[in-house]
Amino acid sequence: MNVVVLVKQVPDTEALIQVAEDGKSINTDGIKWIMNPYDELAVEEALQIKEAHGGSVTVLSMGLKNSEKILRTALAMGADKALLVDDPLAFASDSLATAKILSAALKEIPFDLIIAGQRGVDEDNYQVGAAVAEYLGIPQISLVVKEEISDGKIRCHRTVEGAVEIIEASLPALITTQRGLNEPRYATLPGIMKAKKKPLETRNLADIGVEPASVGMDNRRVKIVSLTLPPQREAAVMIQGETPTELGAGLVKILHEEIKIV
Amino acid sequence: MTQSVLVITEQQNKVFRKVSFEVVSEGRRIADSLNGELVALVIGADVESIAKDLGQYGADKILVADDSALYDYTTDAFTDISAAAAAQTDPALIIIGASSQGKDLAARLAARLDAGLAMDCLAIKDTDEKLIFTRPLYGGKIMAQVEIEGTPQIAAVRPNVLSTTKTAGSGIVEKIDINFEKSRTSVVEKLIEEGDKIELTEADVIVSGGHGTNGDFEAIEELASVLNGAVGASRFAVDEGWRSHNDQVGQTGKIVSPSLYIACGISGAIQHVAGMSTSKTIVAINKDPEAPIFQKADIGIVGDLFEVIPKITEEIKKL
Numbered sequence: 001m002n003v004v005v006l007v008k009q010v011p012d013t014e015a016l017i018q019v020a021e022d023g024k025s026i027n028t029d030g031i032k033w034i035m036n037p038y039d040e041l042a043v044e045e046a047l048q049i050k051e052a053h054g055g056s057v058t059v060l061s062m063g064l065k066n067s068e069k070i071l072r073t074a075l076a077m078g079a080d081k082a083l084l085v086d087d088p089l090a091f092a093s094d095s096l097a098t099a100k101i102l103s104a105a106l107k108e109i110p111f112d113l114i115i116a117g118q119r120g121v122d123e124d125n126y127q128v129g130a131a132v133a134e135y136l137g138i139p140q141i142s143l144v145v146k147e148e149i150s151d152g153k154i155r156c157h158r159t160v161e162g163a164v165e166i167i168e169a170s171l172p173a174l175i176t177t178q179r180g181l182n183e184p185r186y187a188t189l190p191g192i193m194k195a196k197k198k199p200l201e202t203r204n205l206a207d208i209g210v211e212p213a214s215v216g217m218d219n220r221r222v223k224i225v226s227l228t229l230p231p232q233r234e235a236a237v238m239i240q241g242e243t244p245t246e247l248g249a250g251l252v253k254i255l256h257e258e259i260k261i262v
Numbered sequence: 263m264t265q266s267v268l269v270i271t272e273q274q275n276k277v278f279r280k281v282s283f284e285v286v287s288e289g290r291r292i293a294d295s296l297n298g299e300l301v302a303l304v305i306g307a308d309v310e311s312i313a314k315d316l317g318q319y320g321a322d323k324i325l326v327a328d329d330s331a332l333y334d335y336t337t338d339a340f341t342d343i344s345a346a347a348a349a350q351t352d353p354a355l356i357i358i359g360a361s362s363q364g365k366d367l368a369a370r371l372a373a374r375l376d377a378g379l380a381m382d383c384l385a386i387k388d389t390d391e392k393l394i395f396t397r398p399l400y401g402g403k404i405m406a407q408v409e410i411e412g413t414p415q416i417a418a419v420r421p422n423v424l425s426t427t428k429t430a431g432s433g434i435v436e437k438i439d440i441n442f443e444k445s446r447t448s449v450v451e452k453l454i455e456e457g458d459k460i461e462l463t464e465a466d467v468i469v470s471g472g473h474g475t476n477g478d479f480e481a482i483e484e485l486a487s488v489l490n491g492a493v494g495a496s497r498f499a500v501d502e503g504w505r506s507h508n509d510q511v512g513q514t515g516k517i518v519s520p521s522l523y524i525a526c527g528i529s530g531a532i533q534h535v536a537g538m539s540t541s542k543t544i545v546a547i548n549k550d551p552e553a554p555i556f557q558k559a560d561i562g563i564v565g566d567l568f569e570v571i572p573k574i575t576e577e578i579k580k581l
Contacts (some may be wrong), residue, residue: 007504011534013513017403025355026404037514096373121513125381130337130369139446140337142366145507155450159508161279161461165334173446179500179515180507196455221378225394225407230539236546237564248573251545251579254561257469261467261522261545262445262578 001055002110003046005079006102006116006128007039007162008061009070009244013121019227026227035070038117040184041177045147047078048182052148056080058109062090062101068200075195076187082258083109089212095123095223097215099131104208106136113154114174118143133174141167143178265298268353268414269321270344272335272363273304276312280464281421288386288424289357290320295388296354300431301325305340305346307333310437319426319435324433325350335363335574336445336454336519341370343442348375349547350438354413355393357386360418361463369533378410382517383419384540385559393417401513401536408498415510421464422519423540431490460492467491467522468541470511472534474527477504481571482526488578494518494538496528512537526567530555547571 010034011017020027035043046057060073061067062085071082085105093101114136118127120223126142133140145164146157149171158165159178187195205212213219239250255262269289271282286302293300302321304313313432314322327343344367348356356371360366360382372379378521380395383403385510392409395417399406406554410416462468469486471479471535472495479493486493495505513519513533523541527548528534535558538544546559547567 011400013401013536014531016532017400026400042419051334057501095379096368096376099373117405121401124401124517125369125379126365127379128371128380130366131373134373140366141368141447142337142363143491148415150430157453158362161458161464162455164453164455165449166453168450169447177511178507221411222380222408223411225360225409228405228407230398230402230405233544233558233560236556236559238556238562238564244565244569244573247565247570248575249577251561251574254576255522255543255545259522261543262581 001049001053001113002111003049003055003057003113003115004106004111005039005042005046005057005059005074006061006114007043007070008036008072008120008133009033009063010036010120010122013037019229023226024224033066033069035073035095038119038121038177040178041181042115042117042181043074043077043079044184045177049113049149055246060102060105060109061066061085062098064091071254073187073202074196075187075198075200076191078191081198083202084200084202085208088214089205092217092220093215094220095125095127096131096221097219099128099135101208101210101215102128103132103135104210107208112171115173118176118178129176135228136241138172138174140174140176141169142153142176142206144175145178145180147175161258185232212246264300265291265358266305266351266353267298267355268301268348268351269357270303270537271316272359272361272368273306273312276306276309278312278315279359279361280362281364283426284421285357285359285419286316286319286321287427288419290429292355292386292388292393292426297321298354301328301351301353303344303369305332305343310435310463313435314433317431318428320429320431322432322434324435325438326435327438329440336447336449337366338368338445338447339442340367341374342379343440344371345374346441347438349413356414356416358416358418360420364418368416372416373415377414377416378412379416379418380408380410381418382416384423386417398517401458401517401533402539403532403536408435412444418520443474462492462494462509462516465492465520468494468511468518468520469524469526470496470528471499471526472496473498475499475504477502481568484573485524485575488561488575496531496534525559526571527556528555528573529553530558
């Protein structure tokens with residue numbers, strides 16, 4: 001079973017995000033970059049599949065040189081090899097262009113299964129996994145919390161509003177992760193040492209046969225006009241009272257009489 | 263330029279999800295400003311009888327793809343049909359509700375049509391020249407105003423945010439010839455959650471608990487119950503195993519927009535606030551007066567949640 005995991009680096013979820021001076025991008029000064037949390041679930045699941053079925057785990061990312069860090073992390077967790085598409089012309093590609101680039105890079109990697117995070121917790125597009133599946137002509141199952149592979153088929157538990165669907169597809173297929181799938185392992189010291197010797201290769205757009213004119217900042221279908229901070233709330237009204245009963249009654253009075261929600 | 267708007271609705275067991283009425287209402291508003299036709303698409307098994315209901319929200323034409331094989335959502339079949347409906351109507355804009363199903367469909371459809379997609383929008387504004395879509399990034403820490411190049415433009419809109427408006431539309435129901443490949447995925451079984459639990463992303467009221475609960479959610483459950491709301495949890499509470507992953511609100515969990523969000527014993531970590539900051543009214547209950555959550559709330563109570571929450575429940579019952 002050859003599994004490819006799509007990973008990307010994102011700002012730490014504890015980071016305060018601020019708008020840069022251009023008003024269209026974020027200020028990256030001092031931001032700590034981490035592996036997208038949903039991609040960590042994807043790496044862990046791929047490793048568990050390899051442990052159960054044999055095969056290999058390859059991690060694939062598109063990003064600048066500093067993305068090597070998260071690929072090394074994945075290798076230290078136990079992935080076998082890593083591929084990074086690093087090309088300044090691909091910088092700031094939108095979801096469709098990113099998916100085109102990743103699909104092109106996947107032509108040189110044999111796979112039975114692709115696992116991607118359900119979304120990057122940066123731009124929250126929920127799009128790259130589905131678009132990669134479309135470009136490769138394979139089925140997708142999103143928001144997976146459990147999977148089982150047997151006889152060339154994958155059976156997944158997928159979370160939807162108020163229910164879990166059990167969905168089956170023939171391999172090759174692409175699945176995306178949902179919280180609850182697993183608890184990602186930490187890289188161990190021997191893992192980190194071993195990772196230094198594992199193959200981490202890079203490609204540019206020409207290597208994978210992608211026309212720069214179809215990707216990158218200038219070719220975004222979805223263009224950011226401006227970024228703003230969410231509207232700030234006015235200072236909270238603090239309920240005054242000596243006893244829990246007074247506090248509770250004070251809140252309910254406002255909710256009932258002023259906001260009229262209860 | 264084509265001016266019609268296509269909205270793709272969602273139903274289950276012949277009942278429309280609320281977001282379907284939201285997308286039709288929004289579609290009507292945009293179609294009016296484009297001076298165009300509003301076409302709604304209904305996909306399912308035996309759904310022709312419910313399709314006409316969309317006329318009340320302003321649909322001019324309602325396309326129905328009806329087949330027993332369409333009882334369950336599958337990415338392949340629903341994408342094929344949506345792409346065919348888009349080819350038939352040649353819309354300027356396609357609107358889809360950003361539910362679990364809608365996000366899955368919107369993403370695949372955008373790739374199929376090679377069209378730009380604004381995911382999980384909170385608003386669509388029609389300026390003279392362009393449509394501007396507002397969507398949260400970083401779980402809501404930042405709002406982006408985006409525009410889309412090319413046609414069609416696709417917007418997946420967050421459930422529970424846009425209002426529904428009843429407007430008479432001609433509501434002509436038209437069954438369409440459906441030509442879809444057999445889906446490569448099949449739904450083997452659907453495990454419905456027990457009880458009449460309200461889904462977080464659709465709830466009008468959410469009562470959430472965090473570190474301060476020490477794992478005891480009984481008072482929170484009771485308050486949620488009298489408010490006919492859902493129970494949410496912080497990442498800490500989920501990581502501790504107190505609540506299931508399904509209940510997590512935050513940047514790495516569910517992103518919610520209820521009318522009322524009550525945060526109990528939640529300190530207000532950035533990643534949690536990101537997931538609920540678009541709630542209409544936020545109430546914070548915490549015994550630490552310095553907790554950052556109070557800076558994100560509209561109403562605050564400094565107090566012990568185990569003492570205060572039962573009193574709130576009691577007062578609400580009196581109403």
